[in-house]
Amino acid sequence: MNEPKKDIKTMLDEKIDEKAKEVLLNFQELKGIETLIQDNKAIFTYKEKSYRVRMPNQEEVNLINDARETKLIDYIKDSKYMSEDYWRKIWKEKGVDLDLIDAELEEIQDKMQDLLFRLATANLPADIKKLTDLIESKKAKVNELIFKKTDKLQYAIEQRIRDYANFYTCYLLFEEKKEDVWKQVFDKYEDFDKCNDSSLIGKALESTMRLMYSNNEAI
Amino acid sequence: MSYMSILRKLARSIKYQNAYNNAEKFGLNIFKNKFDISDAQNYFLYWCAVYNSLYEDMAMNEAYINEEVMNNDLRTDAYLVYKKRTRNKKKDDKKEDKYIRSDMDAVVFT
Numbered sequence: 001m002n003e004p005k006k007d008i009k010t011m012l013d014e015k016i017d018e019k020a021k022e023v024l025l026n027f028q029e030l031k032g033i034e035t036l037i038q039d040n041k042a043i044f045t046y047k048e049k050s051y052r053v054r055m056p057n058q059e060e061v062n063l064i065n066d067a068r069e070t071k072l073i074d075y076i077k078d079s080k081y082m083s084e085d086y087w088r089k090i091w092k093e094k095g096v097d098l099d100l101i102d103a104e105l106e107e108i109q110d111k112m113q114d115l116l117f118r119l120a121t122a123n124l125p126a127d128i129k130k131l132t133d134l135i136e137s138k139k140a141k142v143n144e145l146i147f148k149k150t151d152k153l154q155y156a157i158e159q160r161i162r163d164y165a166n167f168y169t170c171y172l173l174f175e176e177k178k179e180d181v182w183k184q185v186f187d188k189y190e191d192f193d194k195c196n197d198s199s200l201i202g203k204a205l206e207s208t209m210r211l212m213y214s215n216n217e218a219i
Numbered sequence: 220m221s222y223m224s225i226l227r228k229l230a231r232s233i234k235y236q237n238a239y240n241n242a243e244k245f246g247l248n249i250f251k252n253k254f255d256i257s258d259a260q261n262y263f264l265y266w267c268a269v270y271n272s273l274y275e276d277m278a279m280n281e282a283y284i285n286e287e288v289m290n291n292d293l294r295t296d297a298y299l300v301y302k303k304r305t306r307n308k309k310k311d312d313k314k315e316d317k318y319i320r321s322d323m324d325a326v327v328f329t
Contacts, residue, residue, distance in 0.1 A: 026220055033225045037263045039251045055257055113300055119293070120283050120301035132293060210222055211259050 033210075042207035046200055050177040051185070053170065053207040060172055067189075068165045075157045084156040091152050101149050105142060112138050167192070170201075170208040224292055230266035231289060236274065239267040269299070276302075 036042045043052040056064065075081040082090075088098045112135060119131040153159050171192035175182040185204075186192040195201055220228075229235055241247040249267075250260055273295070276284045283301060288294045 029220065030225050030229070033222065034229060036259055037226070037229065037250070040255075040257045040260065055255065116293075116297040116300040117304055119297035128294075135293060211257055213258055 036207075036210060040211065042211050044203055044207060046203060051200075051204065052175050052177070052182060053173045053204060053211055054175065054182075055211065056169070056173055063172065064165060064169050067168045068161060071164050072157070072161050075160060081157050081160065082155070084153055084158045087153055087156045096152060098149055098152060101145050105145050108138055108142055108145075112142075166205065166208065169212060170205050173208065173211075174204045226263060227266050227270075227292055227295075230263055231270040231273075235267055236271060239264075239271055273298070 032043065040055040041052050042054075043050065045051070091098055115131055115135050115138065119128065119135065122128050122131055150159070168189060171186055171189050172184075174185045174192075176185045177183075186195070192201075235249070238247070238249045242249050249264070250256070256264075270289070273284060273289060277286075277289070284298050288298055
């Protein structure tokens, strides 16, 4: 009779541990975001090392703009790179109308506004649940359509430039703490580009996006 | 919890609502930097202002807003849509009312 009791206790302890870990993680995430807001620095730990992404100074802003411009000229000069309009035309010929996706997105957004208005004035828990689920399903549909559109336009010059500017910004502002001094992680953009630790780069990019483009729902 | 949810949670917290009010009334700083406000800080200030107005609505006993709604991002978004639509409707009604009154005045004077 004692054994099962012990098992239940162990299970409960594990459950409490899980919950405690979750609470701790949420707390760390909250503290991290509070630091970012307070001090314009996104700090994170990775493999027991401290990293951060900070705001650019004016000189660095100029460097980012110059790098973006140089890359744009390279893409325009090179005939293998095409614009978004070109890719829209190509996809339309292949039976994927991106303009229709845009129209569908607008229609769903309008419907969502109506549903949100209804949710605001709903009183019964059952109605609130039903409307919440409906809105969440519309949001999922919006994400699906945006993903489809982004996927189809990923090779367009406009998208390539956006990606490059984000990567370059990240490379420039990404620092590691060494003996209490913050130093740039990569000496050259090429080193950043060649880095095969995708988790580290992913975290750095996420921090850059949070700092620089905070009104993006996707982050 | 997503980044956006945490940002909104911080913006509606008593700590940052007080900081926001003190910044408005006495010019005290919310952030460590005085200048070069980042996009993240701008967006945070936007949400501080939104929640500040919602706390005012709650204090005025406005319909459809309460603590439960404030702590739910989706329901807060819903209330903001409701607020915008009813405010626009009130504006339209006022315009219409003004138009009718000016019409009536015209009748009196002619």
